[in-house]
Amino acid sequence: MCSNHGNRGVVYTGPGSVEIQDIAYPKLAIGNRKCEHGVILKVVTTNICGSDQHMVRGRTTAEPGLVLGHEITGMIIEKGSDVEFLDIGDIVSVPFNIACGRCRNCREGNTGICLNVNPGRAGAAFGYVDMGGWVGGQSEYVMVPYADFNLLKFPDKDQALEKIRDLTMLSDIFPTGYHGAVTAGVVPGATVYIAGAGPVGLAAAASSQLLGAACVIVGDMNPERLAQARSFGCETIDLRQDATVPDMIEQILGVPEVDAAVDCVGFEAHSHGCSHHKEQPAIVLNTMMEVTRAGGGIGIPGLYVTGDPGASTEAAKTGQLSMNFGLGWAKSHYFVTGQCPVMKYHRNLMQAILWDKVQIAKAVNVKVISLDGAPEGYNAFDKGAAQKFVIDPHSMVV
Known part of the structure; x- marks a missing residue:
């Protein structure tokens, strides 16, 4: 047939x-x-x-x-x-x-x-x-x-x-963004930081709102994508600024941390501030541990791979990243990774x-x-x- x-x-x-x-x-x-x-x-x-x-x-x-x-x-x-x-x-x-x-x-x-x-x-x-x-x-x-x-x-x-x-x-992308928010522990009244204002990040932001989050903050380096996040009620931070992410979050919330964080960037992440043109694949993961409250969750729907021929370092070419995992351990964070x-x-x-x-x-x-x-x-x-x-x-x- x-x-x-x-x-x-x-x-x-x-x-x-x-x-x-x-x-x-x-x-x-x-x-x-x-x-x-x-x-x-x-x-x-x-x-x-x-x-x-x-x-x-x-x-x-x-x-x-x-x-x-x-x-x-x-x-x-x-x-x-x-x-x-x-x-x-x-x-x-x-x-x-x-x-x-x-x-x-x-x-x-x-x-x-x-x-x-x-x-x-x-x-x-x-x-x-x-x-x-x-x-x-x-x-x-x-x-x-x-x-x-x-x-x-x-x-x-x-x-x-x-x-x-x-x-x-x-x-x-809708289930993936939702999965990132759910696994990070987004509940009614939560404050949430979402790294990345691409489609998955925006889906995670909309999902966080659906789950009842009190404040959803989206970080990116693209002004048009940040404007898209603001169009449906998100707060935003421009990661091209030299201010630290905790400082920018504090300007919004009054405290430099959130209840839950979602990585919607993955392995092609770039440095923050004036060096935003430079690739730094672990920057989002390390920032998440910095800004998530002790005992909070980090959802990671952003893609990480075991083979990246274009990576900036030999270690990153096989998925080995320089994570500050000790900080996450000290703050009793939990991480959820993988396909939705x-x-x-x-x-x-x-x-x-x-x-x-x-x-x-x-x-x-x-x-x-x-x-x-x-x-x-x-x-x-x-x-x-x-x-x-x-x-x-x-x-x-x-």
């Missing part, structure tokens, strides 16, 4: 370069095995993520030819014989984590570190280096395995298309969107682009555009 379709996708062709290329139309197969538990999706929306940008900048071990894209929302157009609870025509959100639903970690809800979908390590994702070799979804069509377990069906197709700019965030287990949160966050409890598309400043516009979107995002680029391969977004 549907094999007469062509397919095109966003392909990483080398550092700084992506192209739209003809790619294979997906099959219900994993290698040489039939995949009766999978579905083929007509991609409704697929988003450009900061994690994609790390690869495109050449800051990972990704090889040219990789089809990118792990933030996917689609319509089922074909399904395997083992798919029982989803139907042709359903519109679904695809968690960026691929999970089997059968292994120990999946059964415990840790779907970001499934044991059966990646021969190299625990955890898999679509279109990402070292994450199992799964074809990415920045394309017209994509295959999703273990569909009954992985996919979140939207209850009403018309409503889904009306709110698709918000719902497309459920595949990754999207399925832990996406149904409730869908309900928050459908019942207008959060305006996530507005918070992250969604801009819808065509598939052919993806290279330009990557370029603008790399230059610091205060936008979240959503690819609409079939012109389905109205």
Whole structure:
């Protein structure tokens, strides 16, 4: 069925370069095995993520030819014989984590570190280096395995298309930002510092508000992104200033510390102040320990890698960073790292969107682009555009 379709996708062709290329139309197969538990999706929306940008900048071990894209929302157009609870025509959100639903970690809800979908390590994702070799979804069509377990069906197709700019965030950045806030211990009345005003940082800020935080402070070096954070009620600090982060927080809160902190930057972090042009990969982690109160939590959804060929030091090329861990120990901090287990949160966050409890598309400043516009979107995002680029391969977004 549907094999007469062509397919095109966003392909990483080398550092700084992506192209739209003809790619294979997906099959219900994993290698040489039939995949009766999978579905083929007509991609409704697929988003450009900061994690994609790390690869495109050449800051990972990704090889040219990789089809990118792990933030996917689609319509089922074909399904395997083992798919029982989803139907042709359903519109679904695809968690960026691929999970089997059968292994120990999946059964415990840790779907970001499934044991059966990646021969190299625990955890898999679509279109990402070292994450199992799964074809990415920045394309017209994509295959999703273990569909009954992985996919979140939207209850009403018309409503889904009306709110698709918000719902497309459920595949990754909204749950990821929410996970960062929850694991940092954000509760009603909390004060929160979020490092990074990119889309995940903005999603973490909106999530902190949803969780009832009293004050959300966002730090970045990009004035446009800081303005975007202020647009929905966040306080901001400009990390290009020579003042210390504790001092800038004290100017807002009256004290130089917060209850919870969320690192939404990751391994390409830069120094603060006048030396902000210099890369310093552990600066955010060390700052978090400095500004988080004793006994507080630090959520780390920002990406850290074990292989970074573009790192500024030999140690950082293998993920070894100079952390002031003794400070964190002395202050009894706890740290939560790793991929967000999207399925832990996406149904409730869908309900928050459908019942207008959060305006996530507005918070992250969604801009819808065509598939052919993806290279330009990557370029603008790399230059610091205060936008979240959503690819609409079939012109389905109205």
